[in-house]
Amino acid sequence: MNTDPKVFLLKVLDAIGYAEDKANFIEQFLSLCYQHAIAQSVDTLPEEQQDKIRELLGEQPDYKTLLANLSQYVPAETFNLNLQKATQEQFKSLVESVLPTLSNEQKLALKAVLDSA
Amino acid sequence: MSAIHFIVWEIYLITSLVSSSTLPFDKSFKAYYDEIVMDNSSPEMQQGNESSTEATKNWLKKSLENIGGAMGATAKLLLKVLPIGVVAYILTGHNLSFDFSFAAQGGDVLGALKDEIEKSVGQNMSAGADFVNNGLKDASNAIKERL
Numbered sequence: 001m002n003t004d005p006k007v008f009l010l011k012v013l014d015a016i017g018y019a020e021d022k023a024n025f026i027e028q029f030l031s032l033c034y035q036h037a038i039a040q041s042v043d044t045l046p047e048e049q050q051d052k053i054r055e056l057l058g059e060q061p062d063y064k065t066l067l068a069n070l071s072q073y074v075p076a077e078t079f080n081l082n083l084q085k086a087t088q089e090q091f092k093s094l095v096e097s098v099l100p101t102l103s104n105e106q107k108l109a110l111k112a113v114l115d116s117a
Numbered sequence: 118m119s120a121i122h123f124i125v126w127e128i129y130l131i132t133s134l135v136s137s138s139t140l141p142f143d144k145s146f147k148a149y150y151d152e153i154v155m156d157n158s159s160p161e162m163q164q165g166n167e168s169s170t171e172a173t174k175n176w177l178k179k180s181l182e183n184i185g186g187a188m189g190a191t192a193k194l195l196l197k198v199l200p201i202g203v204v205a206y207i208l209t210g211h212n213l214s215f216d217f218s219f220a221a222q223g224g225d226v227l228g229a230l231k232d233e234i235e236k237s238v239g240q241n242m243s244a245g246a247d248f249v250n251n252g253l254k255d256a257s258n259a260i261k262e263r264l
Contacts, residue, residue, distance in 0.1 A: 003246060003247075003250070004246065005246055005249040005253055008250070008253055009253075013173070016169045016173065017166035017169050017170065018166075018169065019170045020174065025173065025177060028177055028181065032180055032181060033252070034201050034202075034204075034205045034245075035184050035192075035196065036184065038192050038195065038196065038208065039184075039187055039188040039189065039192040042189070042191045042195060043188065043189030043190075043191055043192050045191070050189075050190075050191040053191055053194075053195070054190075054194055057198045066207060067207050070204075070207050070208060071207065071210065074208055076209055076210030079208035079245075080209060080210075080245060080248045083205075083209070083245045083249060084248040084251045084252040084255070086252065087248070087251075087252025087256070088251075088252040088253075088255040088256045088259075089252075089256075090180065091252065091253050091257075092260060093176070093180070094173070094176050095256070096260070097172055097173075097175075097176040098172045098173055098176065099263075099264075100172075101168040101169045101171075101172045102169055107264050108264075110264060111261050111264040114257035114258075114260060114261040114264070115257075117250075117253055117254040117257035
């Protein structure tokens with residue numbers, strides 16, 4: 001797959017005939033995936049660690065302090081896997097919602113794009 | 118006339134000959150042939166585009182409305198204080214050399230970070246792009262069997 005997921009998403013929107021601002025939709029879609037991943041990564045931490053994060057945010061930390069603390073509680077591997085899972089779930093949900101509205105021609109076009117993933 | 122059209126037309130002619138004239142079969146078959154085989158063009162496609170656009174927009178609207186409810190207090194606070202892109206950048210293990218086009222969404226940026234973020238927004242690459250791609254690929258593999 002292309003290294004920029006926006007290109008793939010643009011092809012999907014083309015295939016399904018999305019007629020409005022595609023770039024805006026893609027921004028919102030990616031934002032949604034990251035929000036789910038953030039929620040999954042942070043809200044599943046033990047309550048004690050969540051308390052420490054909330055305290056830290058109240059102290060107006062600089063970037064290095066923020067990075068050191070958040071990285072300590074949420075390893076990059078954990079977040080990245082949550083991001084992959086969130087993206088999978090959101091994209092699947094999107095396509096399943098749109099599928100009943102597609103013509104046969106649009107379904108074929110969509111399948112061609114999905115095959116390229 | 119293509120081979121498919123020829124075969125369909127032959128079936129139509131044969132079934133017309135053997136069917137009773139009281140059956141609605143001929144008419145419905147011809148309607149099917151005319152509408153689906155011979156003419157699958159603009160009106161249906163246009164209607165499809167309108168409905169798929171609406172379905173896509175509705176899905177996004179509903180998803181954005183639901184994300185608040187799916188979030189706990191800590192994640193909400195984090196995204197109240199920092200833009201989504203900054204949080205993602207930190208959690209993907211990157212140092213701040215910023216590249217999220219949606220970095221500015223949400224968050225009242227902490228004063229200490231504001232200048233650094235503003236200088237860095239607008240680059241092309243995305244933190245975690247490989248994992249987004251993996252997620253898109255996983256979902257594509259699951260969905261395409263049904264198309």
